[in-house]
Amino acid sequence: MTTTPVIAIDGPAASGKSSTAAAVARALGAFHLDSGALYRGLTRVALDHDLGAAEAIIQRAETRGLGLVRVGDEIIPFLDGEPAEPLIRSPEVTAAVFRIAAMEPLRDWVNRRLRREASGTRWLVLDGRDIGTAVFPDAPVKIFLTATPLARAKRRLVQRDGAALAPELAAEAAALAARDAADASRAVAPLRQATDAIVIDTTELTFGQQVDAILAVARKALSNKQIPPTL
Numbered sequence: 543m544t545t546t547p548v549i550a551i552d553g554p555a556a557s558g559k560s561s562t563a564a565a566v567a568r569a570l571g572a573f574h575l576d577s578g579a580l581y582r583g584l585t586r587v588a589l590d591h592d593l594g595a596a597e598a599i600i601q602r603a604e605t606r607g608l609g610l611v612r613v614g615d616e617i618i619p620f621l622d623g624e625p626a627e628p629l630i631r632s633p634e635v636t637a638a639v640f641r642i643a644a645m646e647p648l649r650d651w652v653n654r655r656l657r658r659e660a661s662g663t664r665w666l667v668l669d670g671r672d673i674g675t676a677v678f679p680d681a682p683v684k685i686f687l688t689a690t691p692l693a694r695a696k697r698r699l700v701q702r703d704g705a706a707l708a709p710e711l712a713a714e715a716a717a718l719a720a721r722d723a724a725d726a727s728r729a730v731a732p733l734r735q736a737t738d739a740i741v742i743d744t745t746e747l748t749f750g751q752q753v754d755a756i757l758a759v760a761r762k763a764l765s766n767k768q769i770p771p772t773l
């Protein structure tokens with residue numbers, strides 16, 4: 543039996559998944575892929591051309607060359623021959639992406655690309671919402687990263703504005719809780735913890751502690767499953 547070379551990191555919005563996953567991948571010599579970036583790329587295309595139907599969005603995304611490109615240790619989306627960042631991080635995209643992520647043909651389109659990236663020999667640290675439940679249910683390491691909405695809102699505001707003031711903090715925490723609810727209540731591949739995932743609550747952890755906790759879980763899981771950590 544061959545091992546799927548994937549470390550799945552799922553969890554709610556702004557739980558620090560992506561930056562943590564990138565650091566974990568660097569420490570392991572693996573690739574890092576943020577699957578949400580592909581949903582954001584599709585959303586960018588839908589907004590640019592005012593498209594609502596999945597087939598039309600896919601067609602236009604392919605015409606514009608939306609796809610994954612390996613850049614160093616990162617696998618990132620390109621659009622129109624350039625990195626899709628920072629276009630895919632706009633508030634407009636953030637507000638609309640949950641609708642795109644709820645459409646089954648678009649999820650299938652994303653998942654085909656994720657699976658293609660995992661068919662190589664190098665390990666992949668993949669973060670998202672449904673990696674351990676739907677995309678790679680046989681991943682040998684599954685982590686569910688979480689933190690309270692307030693802790694996540696605080697981190698997000700400090701990162702963006704350098705401070706987290708009370709009125710913005712409450713509004714940001716409410717917005718994050720609403721995004722989690724939208725992701726968790728959709729019919730297709732909703733955000734939820736895989737039954738065999740290890741939960742890491744990062745509310746009280748520093749970034750470094752978060753990375754170390756994941757590395758420890760990953761190494762232990764691989765050694766318990768007697769998978770050589772060719773990482």
Ligand code: DC
Pocket residue numbers: 555556577578579581582639640643669670671672673725
């Ligand atoms: O992690 P993020 O905020 O960039 O994710 C953007 C959106 O994509 C969010 O609504 C959740 C969704 N998503 C998903 O449904 N499945 C994934 N594997 C990754 C992201």
